[in-house]
Amino acid sequence: MTTATRRTPRISGTRVAQEMLMEGLTSFTRIAEAASGSDIVRWRSGHRHVFAITHPDYIEHVLRQHADRYHKSVEYQLVSAVLGRSLFTDDGESWRRHRMMLNPIMGRRHLNGVVDLMIDPIAEYVAALEDRGDRFEIEMVADMTELTLDVVGAALFGRGLGSVAKKIGSAVTTGLRLGEIAARITIVAAPPAWSVKFFGELVHHAPLLPWPLDQAQHTMKTIDRMIWDVIHDREANPTDENDLLGLLLRARDEDGSLTASRVRDEATTFMVAGHETTANGLAWMWYLLSLNAGHRDRMVQEIDDVLDGRRPTAEDIPLLPWTSACFQEALRYFSPVWVIPRTAIQDDEIDGHHIPKGSTMIVPVNAVHHDPRWWDDPGAYDPSRFMPDAGRDRHRFCYLPFGAGQRVCIGMSFALMEGTLIAAMMAQRFRFDVVPGHPVQPEATLTLRPRNGVRMIAHQRTATVPMTA
Template identity: 45%
Template sequence: MSALRVAPAPVSEATDAPLPPGPSGADAWRWMLKFRRQEGPLEVLADIGEQYGDVAMLDLPRQRLAIVRGPEAVRHVLVANQDAYRKSNQYELLEPVLGKGLVTSEGALWQRQRKLVQPMFAKRHLAPFADHMAAAAGDALDTWERTRGEGERVEVASEILHIGLDTVGRALVGHDFRGRAEEFGVALGEALHEAGAIGRSTGVAIGQYLPGVKGIQQAARTTHPLRWRRGVKAADVLTTIGREIIDDRLRNGHGERDDLLKLLMEARDEETGEQMSREQVLDELMTFTAAGHETTAHGLAWMYYLLSQHPQAREQMEQEVDAVLQGRVPTAEDAEQLPWTTACFQEAMRIFPPVWHVQRVAAQDDVVCGHLIPKGTLVFVSIWSTHRDPKVWPNPAGFDPRRWLGDAPRERSRFAYLPFGGGRRICVGHGFAMMNATLLAAMIAQRFRFDLVPGARIVLDPTVTIRPLHGIPMTIHRRQTAAGEAAAAPAAAA
């Protein structure tokens, strides 16, 4: 890549720390135009870090954009001096889908909701969730047995998204979204895609400065009216189904259900005794569905893509699953006995992190790794380039699950790996997501394997999450036993 002119580093009156290095003027705009390409955001984050270091800045008219990567800088922004930063208004683009849930809310509302929700993901609740997940996954895999021919071409990302929604739905609300799981899944994907596409455009950033425009949602409606309407229409489908589910519980009670919706509706503030309103329950239900479904499913899809290129790692996973499960349905306790399976998923999320960046805005002047971040600067915490930082990860583009075994994880900074974010706003359900992914991967490995279609070109689509733009075309194969017979469906534990 050709060298760009490095902007001078002026000294602030408030501190002797210089501004971060980076392009300015026409050079900065060239970077932003590159950002608009299909895989441009990921290329910009990687190239900026490689060329300018762990803290860099694009100096644009009306807006400074700082890009930080690496454990030290990331820890500073997300933990050590987190009170100097607030959430970017980009998250408001997700409000039609997620309402004022944990992802989008701030301040006292976020603190109250986090306090109410966090106990729901304690280890004691994971066992019944795991049973729901395994039942849903088993039903889906039985359908594969009946409907998928040996060697049939399938689009793995879509297949895993469907199973992922079934498993999350069973754990969250006890069923498949009132028989509308497919409609729900399509609407969720479209709503998140449109919000992400608007958010990465330069048009919405510029639109906020147009006369009469107040806030990023109005800028989105002004600069991307069709995308905004499509996203809102899809979000309306989700909230309609969600309200129907909640209203059904309000009328008929929980019965024998032991799911997250029950916990949400029964949660009480320890100090006030207040429960969540119907709309707050809806917002958190949509948040957990979107987060649990999108991150886990896309992480698994990328794992199968990588395993198809590393058959020895895939075979080791199958051997581990066979040895531990002995042909039965896995339980929550089994997830901890499958280290290689878990490591394969962790490594897939390192290479293709579902959440590829976190945005903050400097609420006051700050100094990060010796560089001034002025008040009002938009800060991109680059998870993508942190996960590929050669100072931390030898052969960073290589797939190597051994990175997650033994003492290796403890020897790295925990801010070198952030698939669920970091700091006090780390995903509250990350333990739930890891268990879900490990159990689903194990159940699939008991019966099936996937091979990438020769010549397939995989294009990354970085919107809200990193998804494959045109899917991942693979062929599905039934695993064979030592006797040459197809592996049988797992049996439930006695």
């Protein structure tokens, strides 16, 4: 029994739906703004009650203290049609068991062993840039998307399977774009969970489908076939390579090892969850650094001092705190995961506000990241917030690019290592300036990314073209 004592401010569900149809998912941020003065606001979306919460205490309540009262939201049923049942889509006891099995694989100790695999594609990318000359234009979002796919592909499948990762990559990208359309429709139409699941199954199995569903099905089948090929090949020819696939195939607990289909689902999830987020975070970082030349100069100085022109190793990563902070601050400024949704699986009460069972609970991450109550001068891009001794008195639930609580991103260490390595190896050779006049605006799709990409001029660093602007 809950004893609600406070009235939760309401906003118009029709307005929310209209704004979302007209402007896409970015409107969520404004919804949070509409709630200013209150840290919780509610509206109706079809038959659903939706709540947005912005106070770190409320967020901690949902994501950590009472995480057992909330499951992943209905939108994850759509995701599970593509990813199957993996950490990302699973809940309850099954999630807990698999998370315990996979935690060590994604821990720093194991990841140090995959750093060399991660570095190879970055070195190839930087070499390809060098071949293009001293000064040329690139589109950073596209480049970072391709690069992070190569990196996660190499970490997963090891050396020699780069071409498979590339092929899977383009299918994954198509799948993500189709997923965005589906997510938008699901959020606006708010259908019941069973129908979303049914729809996902239909797209997976129906023999004949109209466009664009036929394309979605083709994409899912392509990803499925390619990942199965790699797994079967590895099962037939076991190696002791420490890539993530090898670790997944060897993972076990007292109840046994992962099933082959679970390995497939986890590997696909790592590819999907592990590249677009990092890519957008990096594109935002390069953009923000180009507007803040002083921070960029300090990053280059740190990289030159530590690496002195050589290729980095796992041991160098902790020696590059400013470089890492530049990436972490970009993830605060423009958090690629801009909303964390949950469904209440029982009645609940948050600080006197009644939350009925079945409600959707959303955390609008960027609103929390720009709240002046928790962040000094939140509109400033200031990496010093993330230097090792900074932010000790900050509330743990006001920085959420990787989520928080039990379901915090399992790839967080991977992403931070990858971001630092990519930043270091690219800045070692190039300076990137945004093309003057190019409009850069955040657009909330599945991730928060720049609407028109980020067009940048790459200047190769030579004795005659110094790094500083």
